[in-house]
Amino acid sequence: MFTTLSTPSAPPIYGLPTGDLFEAIETLKTELNAVILAHYYQDPDIQDVADYIGDSLGLSRQAAATRADVIVFAGVHFMAETAKILNPDKQVLLPDLNAGCSLADSCPPEAFAAFKAAHPDHLVMSYINCTAAIKAMSDIICTSANAVSLVQQLPADQKIIFAPDQNLGRYVMQQTGRDLVLWQGSCIVHETFSEKKLVQLQIAHPEAEIIAHPECEAVVLRHADFIGSTTALLSYAQQSSKPEFIVVTEPGIIHQMQKQAPGKMFIPAPPTAACACNECPHMRLNTLEKLYLAMKTRQPEITLDPSLQRQALKPIQRMLEMTA
Ligand code: 13P
Ligand code: SF4
Secondary structure, three states: OEEEEOOOOOOOEEEEEOOOHHHHHHHHHHHHOEEEEEEOOOOHHHHHHOOEEEOHHHHHHHHHHOOOOEEEEEOOHHHHHHHHHHOOOOEEEOOOOOOOOHHHHOOOHHHHHHHHHOOOOOEEEEEOOOOHHHHHOOOEEEOOOOHHHHHHHOOOOOOEEEEOEHHHHHHHHHHHOOOEEEOOEOOOOOOOEOHHHHHHHHHHOOOOEEEEOOOOOHHHHOOOOEEOOHHHHHHHHHHOOOOEEEEEOOHHHHHHHHHHOOOOEEEEOOEOOOOOOOOOOOHHHOOHHHHHHHHHHOOOEOOOOHHHHHHHHHHHHHHHHHOO
16 A cells, blocks of 8 residues: 655655555565665664664675675765675665765766876775776775775875875875875865854854864864764764864764764854755755665666676775775
8 A cells, every 4th residue: 555745845755655664664674685774964764764874984894794685775876886896796775866976976987097097107096985987997995984094004105196085185195194196076065164154163162172074175174173084073972071063074964973972062064155055965865765665666776887896896895905
């Protein structure tokens, strides 16, 4: 028996269960032997139904280790694609196939191939926020959690291209003292934070610590008390003795911060414009309803050319082997 859900502003969605959506998803999870992996930038209700919530490194590790037959990926396309690269024989579902990433889009394969050809003696380290085609052209993948450590593990005289995020690349250069050749890509969400508004917020909350993601611009990062991946920001907020934090990343993570550090205050850093553009428009395309429908219909499914999958797997495996 199917029903519809409708609000005055949204068109009806056909195919939803008559009963509780959370229970219906749990039932499908058992029927499919599925696992739901979610990123912290997803809506709170998606986070609440997930089996695992994490940063890109944690999600990759979970995808590599899962015994489930079906991986339901509540995140963006490059994340689900990474899960498929790691699991070519499993079905990987993404609730909305249009959930892309501005950073991945900022590095088209043809242009990157030419960039790589212009630096023939360089190793290519690519941030996981890129397409399978870019991964296939890379020697090693990194995430915001391990980029500094991976560069430090490479020989001091090794020349390195870092793509596609120039802000993370600059942060890695500053932390390691290494000179990287940077692809000039960026994330529309992390570039939206206003240094001026951040400083004003800091003056209004003098006790608060500023915690920021390394995809932010250097002018914003220089005000941060702590910089790290989403999981590292969450752990820092839990362990710090401070009761207040200004969070300079996508505000979806505040749901977990409030759950895991109750009693503390989390203030989302404001964007430059008077808009909600600190919310990732790609991540937010996924909804609980779309997640249910993806499991019910077993689509949209991530598919990959087998030879591209094999090429893209090598640098991901290298990352996992080199990460403690
Ligand atoms: P992490 O969760 O790996 O820190 O990455 C943040 C991000 O922008 C994902 O798109
Ligand atoms: Fe891509 Fe930025 Fe959205 Fe992350 S927050 S998925 S890097 S656009």
